[in-house]
Amino acid sequence: MGIWYCLPNTTGPSPITALDRQPVNAYSDFLLHYVGTRDLIQQGDAGLYEFRTPPLWGLRARGPYLHDGTAVTVDQAILRHDIQALSSRSRYEQLSTEQRQALLAFLNSL
Numbered sequence: 750m751g752i753w754y755c756l757p758n759t760t761g762p763s764p765i766t767a768l769d770r771q772p773v774n775a776y777s778d779f780l781l782h783y784v785g786t787r788d789l790i791q792q793g794d795a796g797l798y799e800f801r802t803p804p805l806w807g808l809r810a811r812g813p814y815l816h817d818g819t820a821v822t823v824d825q826a827i828l829r830h831d832i833q834a835l836s837s838r839s840r841y842e843q844l845s846t847e848q849r850q851a852l853l854a855f856l857n858s859l
């Protein structure tokens with residue numbers, strides 16, 4: 750799994766202990782990346798080729814995937830990763846069927 754999704758996110762300071770700098774396992778870096786899913790429609794601050802990495806948290810409750818909904822399954826979404834995320838896709842493609850199923854089960858548990 751790419752380092753981008755391993756970065757810890759936390760809530761901000763809060764006088765309420767339960768909310769104070771608590772870990773948020775969003776599984777995203779929330780940054781703009783060029784991963785080859787371009788449609789040349791510019792959104793906000795993003796360049797023509799960029800999209801903001803969405804949180805993988807809650808993945809099972811949404812879909813179809815990617816900004817334009819062209820990936821029906823999580824498997825299809827991962828296989829669309831290219832350019833900056835090519836190494837992640839390549840490693841996914843090298844997994845055995847059992848390893849892929851384990852990863853997809855993990856992603857569906859977030």
Ligand code: HEM
Pocket residue numbers: 750751752753754781782783784786800801802803805808811813814815816817823826827830833834837838841
């Ligand atoms: C094993 C590693 C990875 C997995 C399992 C993964 C999984 C996913 C999934 C399931 C989506 C679709 C989410 C949705 O539509 O709600 C997605 C989108 C995206 N991912 Fe990844 N990803 C990985 C690595 C990366 C890396 C390394 C980058 C950046 C360098 C990246 C950048 C993005 C971006 C920008 C999108 C949105 C693309 C669009 O909407 O067109 N991902 N990822």
